[in-house]
Amino acid sequence: MPPARGIRRQLPTSPWLFMAPGILVVAAFILFPFVSTVWKSFTDARMLVPGGFVGVANYRAMLDDPAFWTSLRNSALYVVMVVPCTVVLPLLLALLVRRQIPGIAFFRAAFYTPVVASVVVVGLIWVWMLDDRGLINGVLQALGAGKVDFLGDSWLLLFSAMAVTVWKGLGYYMVIYLAALANVPRDLVEAAEVDGAGPVRRFLSVTVPAVRSTMVLVAALSSVAAFKVFTEVYVMAGPNGGPAGEDTTLVMLVQQVGTGLSGRVGYSSAISVVLFVITLGLMLLVLRADRKEDM
Amino acid sequence: MTTAVTPATATDPPEPEAHGRPRRRITERDGRRIPPWQLALRYALLLIVLAVCVGPFLWQLSTSLKGSHENIYSYPPKLLPSSPTLHNYAGVADIIPVWDYALNSLKVAAASVLTNCAGASLAGYALSRLRFRGRAVAVLVFLVAMLVPAESIVISQFLTMRQLHLNNTLTAVVLPGSIGAMNVLLMRNAFSHLPYEVEEAALVDGATVWQRFWRIALPSVKGTLAVVAIFSFMGAWDDFLWPLIVLSDPHEYTLTVGLNYLHGTFSSDQRLVAAGTIIAVAPLIVMFACLQRYFFRGVGEGAVKG
Structure with missing residues (x-):
């Protein structure tokens, strides 16, 4: 805890003057909208109509809404597919750039570049890469394989978006792992080497246990992020979520349902509450992982 | 483009002791x-x-x-x-006013940097160093705010902005992220790690709260302040969902929304889209090349906060 004792002779108002801007912004633009979202989820409010209380009607409607189930499936699938990749690949990458060999600072920086770019830019870059006549299909053709219509088929499109998400996150999680790897005791690795353990064995029985808590942290961070996916899919599949809306994610549904002059604010709020509850569940995982870190 | 990212001077936070080692x-x-x-x-x-x-x-x-x-x-x-x-x-400027959009993005990002640095360091200082009733509640407010995913409140935020007659303005784009709860907690953390004795001495010498904050505490947390600044800039420059929702007038678009619009236009030419994306990404890559160390540091601090 901060050592606040001893400060007494200040004007009673000054701490709140310091706090005021922060509290005001957070209260007005985060907490109030949050409370309002929860309240509106129980009303039939529309964009131009305040609406009245309808109980759990919105939540009931959700259960019968195929669009809701499709988007929930897509967001959940996103977590299931993306998270294992973001836990394992950046760790391997961190091991690769861990040693101080000449030029390694350049490689580390270069691997981080996709993190700096906005998701819109990254999405557009990959739309072009994966285009019917783009670079990837050119390479595939050169290798004798046929063309793949990455952006035409709803499943391929979703998987392509997932790959882009993983690609964009590689450098970010690599940096987290690098910090963790710096703390792996050197003698453990050496002992394993003396015992004649090969690189795979050393990885599985020394490195992985040593960075286990970081892996949990990365898993939790990336699952929260993956569940809230919006921009990649929006840019790559279009505002309507690809062919027949099959690629809509939960956040995309919130945006589709809740915006526009006829936006169904009440229903959109109910979907937002579901989104919040599921994300909170994933976040609790973060806090638990964090606590393990401290031990 | 990447040759800009070459500086071998990049420091390496995980293994700082490796510096100055002979490289033969x-x-x-x-x-x-x-x-x-x-x-x-x-x-x-x-x-x-x-x-x-x-x-x-x-x-x-x-x-x-x-x-x-x-x-x-x-x-x-x-x-x-x-x-x-x-x-x-x-050519891309003939289809969309890409330089205006870049300017809009720059305005939003610059404003976000200013408000976040000022607001977060003030609140962080009070939370860490000043004693007042309700401090625990204030910490809790920021913690709770950090847990609310922005994606789940965008529609209500839009309604709030409409009530304030701010929708479709750049001000509305900046406001919700103008003082991030996480930045407040980061600054609080940074202030709490400073040795208290110097400020105590200043207090004894009759320095006011403002003097202690501005002259003593703030200069000692420049590193964290830089992290807050960089991530505020990047967050605002790269943000898409919120500006997409709150901006309806194409004149006010930020770069990300404008690029998506360009991509969606009927006869979009890949060369032009490519030029647009390079315009959008180049400033951040240059910034990253110059300030790498803080980018990497921010990842560490952000991750621990979760």
Whole structure:
């Protein structure tokens, strides 16, 4: 805890003057909208109509809404597919750039570049890469394989978006792992080497246990992020979520349902509450992982 | 483009002790040599990953430099433009006011940096150093705010902005993220790690709260302040969902929304889209090249906060 004792002779108002801007912004633009979202989820409010209380009607409607189930499936699938990749690949990458060999600072920086770019830019870059006549299909053709219509088929499109998400996150999680790897005791690795353990064995029985808590942290961070996916899919599949809306994610549904002059604010709020509850569940995982870190 | 990211001066937060080590022999930290074949394998892998991570950006850059007479769909693909031209950078401005959008993004990002640095350091200082009733509640407010995903409240935020008659303005784009709860907690953390004695001495000498904050505490947390500034800039510059929802007038678009619009226009030319994306990404890559250390540091601090 901060050592606040001893400060007494200040004007009673000054701490709140310091706090005021922060509290005001957070209260007005985060907490109030949050409370309002929860309240509106129980009303039939529309964009131009305040609406009245309808109980759990919105939540009931959700259960019968195929669009809701499709988007929930897509967001959940996103977590299931993306998270294992973001836990394992950046760790391997961190091991690769861990040693101080000449030029390694350049490689580390270069691997981080996709993190700096906005998701819109990254999405557009990959739309072009994966285009019917783009670079990837050119390479595939050169290798004798046929063309793949990455952006035409709803499943391929979703998987392509997932790959882009993983690609964009590689450098970010690599940096987290690098910090963790710096703390792996050197003698453990050496002992394993003396015992004649090969690189795979050393990885599985020394490195992985040593960075286990970081892996949990990365898993939790990336699952929260993956569940809230919006921009990649929006840019790559279009505002309507690809062919027949099959690629809509939960956040995309919130945006589709809740915006526009006829936006169904009440229903959109109910979907937002579901989104919040599921994300909170994933976040609790973060806090638990964090606590393990401290031990 | 990536050659801009070369500085070998990049510091390396996880292993700072590796600095100043003589570089004659390629050894591990404990002085053992790495066998040459292993080193070769390592560099081969590094180059492959490099191609995967940076290649798409270079391909985009190359596309943006190809003239309108050059076939960008040629097979096999041509990696380099035959006669590089900046024509597309002018051309993209004929379709969308890309420089206005860039200016809008710059305004939003700059405002976000200012408000976050000022607001978060003030609140962080009070939370860490000043004693007042309700401090625990204030900490809780920021913690709770951090847990609320922005994606789940965008519609209500939009309604709030409409009530304030701010929708469709850049002010509305800035406001919700103008003082991030996480930044407040980061600054509080930074202030709490400072030794208290100096401020206590200043207090004894009669320094006011403002003097202690401005003259003593703030200069000592410049590193964290830089992290807050950089991540505020990047967050605002790269944000898409919120500006997409709150801006309806194409004149007020930020770059990300404008680019998506360009991509959606009927006869979108890949060369122009490529030029637009390069305009959007170049400033951040330059910034990253210059301030790498803080980017890496921010990842660590952000991750621990969760």
